[in-house]
Amino acid sequence: MAKAVFLDRDETLNPDPGYISDPDHFSLYPWVPAGLKRLKEAGYLLVVVSNQSGVGRGWIEPAALEKIHAKLDRLLQEAEGIRMDAYSICPHRPEDGCICRKPKPELLLRAARSLGAELSQSFMIGDRQSDYEAGLAAGVKKSYLIRPGDESSFKEAIREISEIGSN
Numbered sequence: 474m475a476k477a478v479f480l481d482r483d484e485t486l487n488p489d490p491g492y493i494s495d496p497d498h499f500s501l502y503p504w505v506p507a508g509l510k511r512l513k514e515a516g517y518l519l520v521v522v523s524n525q526s527g528v529g530r531g532w533i534e535p536a537a538l539e540k541i542h543a544k545l546d547r548l549l550q551e552a553e554g555i556r557m558d559a560y561s562i563c564p565h566r567p568e569d570g571c572i573c574r575k576p577k578p579e580l581l582l583r584a585a586r587s588l589g590a591e592l593s594q595s596f597m598i599g600d601r602q603s604d605y606e607a608g609l610a611a612g613v614k615k616s617y618l619i620r621p622g623d624e625s626s627f628k629e630a631i632r633e634i635s636e637i638g639s640n
């Protein structure tokens with residue numbers, strides 16, 4: 474059965490100036506492509522799970538969000554020849570009371586269902602408590618709370634996950 478690593482986006486994979494609405498303002502942290510390549514090599518699907526309430530607020534056009542994720546994939550492709558396997562996004566505002574906004578596990582559950590990934594063999598990496606809790610609530614093997622924009626805690630999570638995956 475497939476296994477996945479669920480990845481928060483902003484401040485886990487990329488710097489976040491706040492409600493990025495333009496692909497030109499999007500870049501990956503330099504250590505991210507090689508880390509994700511390592512996960513792919515260990516047999517994991519890669520899934521972005523992200524709250525993007527700027528969409529629900531009308532500050533981010535859905536088409537712009539797609540372009541941003543196309544750029545994310547292009548950057549990964551150029552650097553390491555890989556891309557994300559799925560994007561699972563909550564576009565709602567907190568006050569909408571939706572079923573998918575992290576810390577709810579729905580974004581992970583949805584992606585796991587569509588990819589056929591076994592949650593108990595999967596992992597979550599994010600920089601916020603809501604990421605950590607979403608991972609636990611989804612029933613992943615381990616949920617990693619890293620420091621925002623931090624290379625060493627990101628790499629440590631990658632190392633541990635890729636070692637478990639290769640065993």
Ligand SMILES: [Zn+2]
Nearest residue numbers: 563571573574
């Ligand atoms: Zn939602």
